[in-house]
Amino acid sequence: MNRIKVGMADYKVAVAPDILMTIGLGSCVGITLYDPVLKIGGMAHIMLPCSAHYSNNFNKAKFADTAIEILLKELIEMGAVTRRLVSKIAGGARMFEIRSTDERMKIGERNVEAATKVLESKGIPIVAKDVGGTYGRTIELNLEDGSLLVKTIGHGEKIL
Amino acid sequence: MMKIDDISKLNSLYLDVLRELGNIGTGNALTALSSMTGKRLNMRAPLVKILKLSDVPDLLGDPEKKVVGVFFEMSGDVKANILFVLTVNSAKQIINMILNTEAVNEEFDDMEISVISEVSNILVASYVNALSQLMNLKLAITPPAYSMDMAGAILSVPAVQFGEIGDYALYIETDFLEDNDRINGYIFMIPDVGGLEKIMRNLGVDY
Numbered sequence: 001m002n003r004i005k006v007g008m009a010d011y012k013v014a015v016a017p018d019i020l021m022t023i024g025l026g027s028c029v030g031i032t033l034y035d036p037v038l039k040i041g042g043m044a045h046i047m048l049p050c051s052a053h054y055s056n057n058f059n060k061a062k063f064a065d066t067a068i069e070i071l072l073k074e075l076i077e078m079g080a081v082t083r084r085l086v087s088k089i090a091g092g093a094r095m096f097e098i099r100s101t102d103e104r105m106k107i108g109e110r111n112v113e114a115a116t117k118v119l120e121s122k123g124i125p126i127v128a129k130d131v132g133g134t135y136g137r138t139i140e141l142n143l144e145d146g147s148l149l150v151k152t153i154g155h156g157e158k159i160l
Numbered sequence: 161m162m163k164i165d166d167i168s169k170l171n172s173l174y175l176d177v178l179r180e181l182g183n184i185g186t187g188n189a190l191t192a193l194s195s196m197t198g199k200r201l202n203m204r205a206p207l208v209k210i211l212k213l214s215d216v217p218d219l220l221g222d223p224e225k226k227v228v229g230v231f232f233e234m235s236g237d238v239k240a241n242i243l244f245v246l247t248v249n250s251a252k253q254i255i256n257m258i259l260n261t262e263a264v265n266e267e268f269d270d271m272e273i274s275v276i277s278e279v280s281n282i283l284v285a286s287y288v289n290a291l292s293q294l295m296n297l298k299l300a301i302t303p304p305a306y307s308m309d310m311a312g313a314i315l316s317v318p319a320v321q322f323g324e325i326g327d328y329a330l331y332i333e334t335d336f337l338e339d340n341d342r343i344n345g346y347i348f349m350i351p352d353v354g355g356l357e358k359i360m361r362n363l364g365v366d367y
Contacts, residue, residue, distance in 0.1 A: 007214030008316055009323060024223040024312020027320060047213070047316075047323040056326050062213070095317050096231040096305035107320055136313025138224055153226050153309050154267070 003140075006030075011044035011061040013074045016143040025091035025137045027108035029064065031115050032088045032139075033071050033124065034146040035080040041143050042071035048107070049114030064114035072122065087124050088148045088160050089115055090139045092131040108132070128160035167353065168210055168328040175208045177365055178332050178351075182206030184294055185287035186334035186347050192286040196279060197257045199343065203336040210330050216312075216319045219331065220245065220346065223312030230280035231305045231317060234288055237297035237362075238355040241318035242287065243348040244280045248308070250343045251276050268308070277304040287347060295362045318350040325353055 006012045006022040014020055016039035022030050025045065034041035044067035048054070051063035060066035076082065092112035112131045119126055130137065130150045140149040148160040183206050190201045209219065217223040228251040234240040246254070248266060255272045256262060258279065268276070281304045292299040307314055322329035332349040351359060 008217055008319070009213040009327065024217045024310045024316060026309075026313035026316045028316060047320055054324055059213075059327050062323055062327070093313070095307050095309065095313055096229075098231065098233060098302055098305040134307070136310040138310065138312075151224075 006043045006045050008045050009047050009059055009062040011042060011067055011071055013040065013042035013071065013078065014143055015040045015078075018143050019140050020143065021138070021140040023138045025139065026093055026095045027091070027111065029089055029091040029108075029111040029115050029131070030137070030139045031064070031067060031071070031119075032141045032148060033068075033075060033085050034088070034141065034143070035075060035084050036086070036146055037081075037084055038079055039143050040075060040078050040080055041141055041146065042075055043139075043141055044068070044071055046111060046115065049110045064111060065118050068115070068118045068122065082123065085124050086127045086146065087119050088128045088141070089126060090130045090137050090148065090150050090160070093133050093135055093137070095134065095136065097134065130158065130160060166326060166328075167322070167330045167356075168326070170210070170330075173365060174360065177360065177363060178208045178330075179206045181291060181294070181359070182208070182332040182334045182347075182349060184290045185349060186336065188290035189283040189287040189347060190336055192282050193279070196282065197254065197343070199257070200339045201336050201343065202339070203334055206332060206334040208330065208332050210328055213319060213323055213327050213329055216329050217316055218312070219315050219333075220311050223310060223315075225311045226308065227311045227314060228276060229307045229309070229314035230277060230284075231307070232284050233302045234299055235302070236299040238295075238299060238351065238358050240349055240351040240355050241321075242284050242301065243314070243318060243350065244284055245311070245314065245346040245348065246276070247344050250345055253338075253342045254279055273306050277306050280304050283347070287349070295359060297358075297362055318348070321352050330356075
């Protein structure tokens, strides 16, 4: 069993019994896809909602829309079937409460909204989520059973 | 005039200027902190860290380590984010020094959080004042926003703006240490890209 680390603006796919993990999600969102029959899955650590708003959008893992596309594409190449896939998402916090006109502080909510919309459009159900709040999260997707462990500091630990 | 569109390719003159800003800002901030705590503080040479986005959460080592972060937005003629980061132990020491208490609890109460916020506010205001004088620019900061959380989640907040233009982030980092190693902290200045151009222009740096 390998623990495969997914960095910020990064994605990985893997097969059971591996574990995919990403550390310190703040306003970023961890998006996971899992095919329970083949026990394969993917995880992306996205920073921004939508690639279309930016001219430099080559890094697909940075945006909710393109990250889901690339995860889906790679999982299908590995034999996954779209209608079997389930998704779990976590993150999208607002780390600092700041009175600001700057929309950047609301980026967490917008990331969650974008991820939800794109997954819906692909017909992939979000079977569990742990989003929002004002605290960071570390997540681990266990490809043996598709469970998602969410760890925090001061807000407990849960398995989705 | 050239436009900065790829911060991974900034030239060395640029980096020297940014280091110098870190130097002057932090020097001023530490003078303020010294007079509040009565302790001597030493700073390390500022570093301009240009990082791939994926490496930002690891900026201070273990991204899951619990730290105290106080976040500010700098506005006015130049926009930037300023992040003051303390180890939990250092935050405790500062609270003890200011309140003359022996805080042992790791969960700070409202009073203790407000001490840290206020100390950070004075510190960061001193930092920004120094920059304002140096560059002859009008600069202001928002009130402090406090968080105690994973280093990775805190450090990633200012990186979002860089994500919008590319795959690298620029953090001007200055570490400081108290004489007896009891206080250890970091001040990060993270200018936005438009801000970088303006800084250079106002300091008469050609690029």
